[in-house]
């Protein structure tokens with residue numbers, strides 16, 4: 001009974017329509033969350049990590065139904081593995097995405113959210129005690145004295161004092177406000193708390209205090225937590241398991257320790273590489289994540305991370321130094337999205353050959369590629385760039401510097417013990433195809 005997950009998220013999707021023109025016609029969609037699945041066990045903390053713009057907040061608001069997801073299901077307290085208690089037609093009676101008003105009200109008692117900015121989460125004209133007590137009132141506790149007693153006790157449990165009840169939000173620091181936000185999240189005795197970057201706005205020293213408090217409260221209240229952060233070091237402190245999200249998808253999920261010790265997805269490696277390593281002997285390779293997360297309206301094909309991936313696979317027959325291949329892919333996407341300022345390079349460099357050389361330098365490309373055919377292609381593309389024909393350059397680069405990573409949407413590979421990742425390098429047939437010698 002107790003080993004059933006508290007929350008099961010299956011193929012959750014949130015697409016925001018993009019509308020244009022007088023008729024406000026839908027011309028596309030931002031695929032902010034694009035089919036994610038995970039479970040949270042009772043008493044467990046699952047981390048959700050990824051750079052800004054990966055869809056973490058949208059995932060959170062879709063799970064708690066502050067927004068209506070456009071697809072998938074969220075089974076809360078389903079009482080069994082998916083399928084076990086389904087209705088005819090395959091829907092689950094505890095699917096939050098189908099809850100009516102009454103069911104939602106009960107759900108909103110059992111699931112609470114904590115947000116990044118504690119300042120904006122309180123009404124400045126209301127004492128903090130009343131803000132917390134209001135939750136009890138909304139959910140039917142009419143006895144004022146009882147409400148006050150519960151809130152005073154809770155304020156103490158989050159490290160404040162009962163006297164703080166009558167004080168106003170502006171009288172508290174950011175860290176203290178986040179303590180009050182935690183009290184408010186806990187006052188209805190929820191089963192699940194979704195915390196979206198709860199310490200990201202806090203100073204380093206305060207951060208550690210609040211993380212410690214979250215851990216203590218979790219144990220004390222037997223909570224399950226969905227803990228969202230862009231910061232791997234924060235994740236490592238509080239999460240039992242972690243899901244790594246990139247551009248609307250989960251690219252890797254598993255036990256935190258296992259993921260830190262043996263990351264399988266290059267994106268996970270890159271995120272991990274950005275945290276300072278306390279033990280210099282365990283020196284990790286430094287991987288720089290350049291650029292930003294692409295637009296979810298038009299995500300890269302195949303593996304969405306391939307445009308920024310240090311392990312992006314080379315096509316059959318090509319055998320460049322990996323960093324050079326990655327630089328070519330970076331160049332290709334910068335040119336395609338019109339992100340390089342040739343005008344400026346020309347001003348500095350002058351003659352065409354100097355412009356071409358300068359672009360190579362800027363993209364960390366050698367002045368001569370080791371592969372003659374790739375060199376001819378690059379030279380052709382640079383020539384067009386130097387002649388201000390970036391469309392022509394894009395055409396050459398798009399046609400010639402093609403990676404297997406853009407051709408297949410990677411499926412999950414199971415690494416055992418619930419550790420899975422989605423990278424084509426883990427698929428044997430792709431590997432042999434990509435590296436075949438003929």
Ligand SMILES: Nc1ncnc2c1ncn2[C@@H]1O[C@H](COP(=O)(O)OP(=O)(O)O)[C@@H](O)[C@H]1O
Pocket residue numbers: 016030031032050051052053054055056057058059295296
């Ligand atoms: N209401 C909206 N309409 C259109 N796009 C949105 C909306 N909200 C978020 N997005 C887009 O969805 C993507 C994911 O955003 P978000 O969930 O806030 O990511 P994160 O929390 O990981 O930073 C971003 O590209 C963002 O611009």
Ligand SMILES: [Mg+2]
Pocket residue numbers: 056057058196
């Ligand atoms: Mg966010």
